Amino acid sequence: CSTGLEATYTDSVAPGACANESIITRTWTLVDDCGNTTTADQVISVVDTTPPTFTAPADITIECDQDPSDLVLTGDVTDEADNCSTGLEATYTDSVAPGACANESIITRTWTLVDDCGNTTTADQVISVVDTTPPTFTAPADISIECDEDATDLSLTGDVTDEADNCSTELEATYTDSFADGECPSDVIITRTWTLTDDCGNTATAVQTITSSDTTPPVLSDLPEDDTVDCDNIPVPAELSATDNCGMADLTFTEEQEEGACSGDSIITRTWTAVDACGNETVHIQIITVEDNEAPTLVGELESEITVLCDEIPEPPVLEFEDNCSDNIEVQESMESTNDGSSSTYEITYIWTVSDDCGNVSEFTQTVYVLPSTIIEAEEDIALCAEDLFVANLFDFLIGDYPLDGEWEVTEGNITLNGSEVNPISFDDVEDQYTFTYVIDDEFCPSRTDVVITIDEDCEDLCVDADNVVISKAITANGDQWNECFQVKLVDADGEENFIRECEFVIEVQIFNRWGAKIYENMNYDPDTDCWNGNSHSNSFGSSGTVPTGTYYYIVNLRNSGLKPFAGPIYVGTN
Template structure:
């Protein structure tokens, strides 16, 4: 068969746009190709291949190739372009702001997709739809729902947004409870009671009944408690005005707070006197944690303790203020480390918690739900979005490096686009070249797994610079000098040491020149510099100025110092004596031992005490009958005894006030004075009150010496200032005396100190009454002050044989049994 070398004829196919998102490309179809050949037989059409996809924005395109072959194997290719949408990235948008409805019992707002205003998608305009509301969650008076919206793009990629809506719900009336009865001994005006409401807190009662009462009787007040949210409760309170009753306060208004209340002591008015009485309590006024606490207040009404209760209700109903959390974006992977916090009025700063993962290693969109718990029953949450994107590593293009001098080649680095870690290159090549030349280093970068990329870098070492010509400072020194070789700065060696054939040590005064050569040993030309050296004769040493030294008790001199004029060494002067304790003026001779010979200098020292002793603070002395004054002691700034003296007497036995003038003299003759007050007092007279005595009994004679109070010495003299004639020595006869109270004085002198006792003796005919059974006598007053007199209540003859049982009742000033 004759086969001409002419290809068959065929045209490229029309492009295909696949509808929908993420739909597969259609399978190859050879029937779509229309081909002809100049020979009679129809050419053969075959599928060759699909090219690698090319992605541009949201579009993915491939090129499909078919071959057309005739019977003589002449062949031609035709192509077809196929395109489809391949969008897998969700749209973006910002969740609508949370809503808090402050007013009570208001309806929830309707869902509104218009609240989302910044929805966007890289492949078109997304659609916002309302999904639904969660079941309400109630905490205290706050009710919260979570409203959900979806943002959907053309390829059904979904972004979910949530919005918290909180409103206040109150359907419970205030809890009034049972109101206490009020009992008052006099007229009063009743203070409105309070009730506790779950949402409104403390609610004060109102009434149309009278609240002021002046006449004795029993009254009723009907109280109404309204929380302002349409909920009402009532309570009845009884008021009794009873002149015989104790003052009654009743329960004080309750205090309600969410946390940390400040408690102020309550003040009530004495209903009878009109004076204000401030309450006191031993209960704690600090409260932590929700709950109801009780304070018992005490009010002192003219010596009577009246108590009142006051409730403190701690109820934290306000949840934390939720933060607005930004979207977090990671490339490849990442861990959320910024833990959000919320602010709470009672608990302070609250750190969020979550059960969601905080580490993300795969690309995608994630939500973290953060929960904030104030430990008082208020728990709120907020959602944070985390987006993880993917990115492949790329090998770096490394620049060529040119150095003048050998140095360590620093390994280059690249940043892993997924982990964010810095990847440092490694190599088996030499990175510490020591000679000039050109080197090629192959660096490897290991991104983990099978991602190991390489890059080459060219490094050239070529020193082309001579050392810098140094400017050498002129040297000058007295006595002698030895010169140290100077250095020059070279680009490869910072310390190129100079060389010279001239001497380096000079000890004869004069001016010399040293010629220095500097060579970097890298083949570059040497540079030269000269240095002038001067040796001078030594100067006279410079001595410090020695100031005169003074002190009150002693002076210790510090040795002065000076520099040696040739060696510049520090020379410390010496002296035969450096410490002086004797009052007066002295001169120190200082000697400096310089290398050029000894040099002397002089310094004046003066010891002069000008501070007198410090007098002590003398306490006033006081004593009954007589006193001997002890000698006080003073202190002094210098050592040595301080002498205490006075020309005044030191012993006094006559009652009166005296002054002792003390003089204090130190070892250097300086003095100071101080007065001291001394008082001699007479002892106070003792009082002895006897029981009432009968005045119609001739045998009733008291021996007063047997009735002396404890501690009173015996052997004194009794006297009757009224001259009743009833006193004979220590015997006092009451027969025939008038009904009255009589005073008898008793005086006794001990060691020159006189002490007196005053007897008070009541005499009356009533004391002579004879009781039917025993001589029962109840004393109507006691003074329990611990002085040994009338400290206990006594009922005379209560233990008489004719009395088989007894009891006692005590009443207060209002006639009420206590």
């Protein structure tokens, strides 16, 4: 009845098997204009059977020292999407397979994206882990060594350091050497190539240059030292040997001689030179100073001493000399004699002074002891009185045969001679002893004979006798110039005061009064300057400082005269 009707529906939703599924029961209702209703149910099953989608990262190759879990490096999935689910996150699992070498591998990374209903999408990413980085190390520096040093001794030439690799451990560098000739036979240039290889065959190399050189000169053995030798004892050159650290050495010898200041002196320079194959040179120089220090010598013999008579003196002998190094010998002959005419025995010395060209001097002497051919002797212990001396002939005191043409001399005493006789002098001037010498003045046979005469003490006069001593008997000190002073005088036999003998004695004067009191004393009384005229001291009585008139007593001693003291009375008048 009704037209234009439109059915309506209502849904009843029940959950499905998963989050994205459900069961919808849709009840359709159609109502006519009169409210007549017809319903019918429709079941709608909502299911999720569509898997999600994403974009897996591309395949990648990384180094073995890189972290494959670092998604920043290896890549992550992108564009994750699902028709129903949101907030999905892909996950992965790795499957690792060995690579071409120890440090390499093939990682198959399976990415999986699952939606809320378990719909799954997977994708594989291949990560190739490779080792293409070579190891690193520091090669030893270039070095120069001696040719006799071991180039394989790494403690000498150096070893690599800082061996390192990004993936391999415990790597050891190796080397190979190539050799090239140096500038001389003993020199070698060694090119040492160091190689370090990791477990995947990545290789690093470095070159070290080792220069093996011969800079060491040869060694000379048994080196002679400088020497100073006599000109006739020059040594032969020493036999030296030369060794070299890397080969043979050539040894040469030269000698030069330079003349010195004289014919026997020189300087010898001996040079030994050792040269090895590389021109290294060792030189040893020996300086030999050659000196002529030996004086000429006598050829033959020479009597050093002979004894002859004065009238048989020989000529000096003719001598011959030789020298060890010099032909130029100079001989100077001289003579010395002790003959000064003072003795009949003397010595003649013949002297040969011999020098060579270098100033070495030797002296040879012969001493000739000359004895008199005639011996003149004199008597001994001659003692005479003075009066006998004046009448004696000195020849009377000589003994044996002697010539009479000599001369007499006075050698001791103040006296003169007339030929062989003594000139008389005053007896007071006679001395204790005289020496007279008989002189024969001959060039080769001089003679001097001493005659010693002693004056006999038994007949010698004293310097003064007691009879020659005159002492005052009286003093009258009255100013009339007579007997004014106490006098001690020396007079001769005639009573004259000009007594010629001079005696060295001291006059000691003592005056006593009659009671024995000493009134005057002078122990060095000089009659010329001292004058005792009766003056008194405290032991006397009188006036005006004089003793009373009367008799007094003196004691006079002539000290050193040999005489006894004189004593006696003396009258003193003072009034």
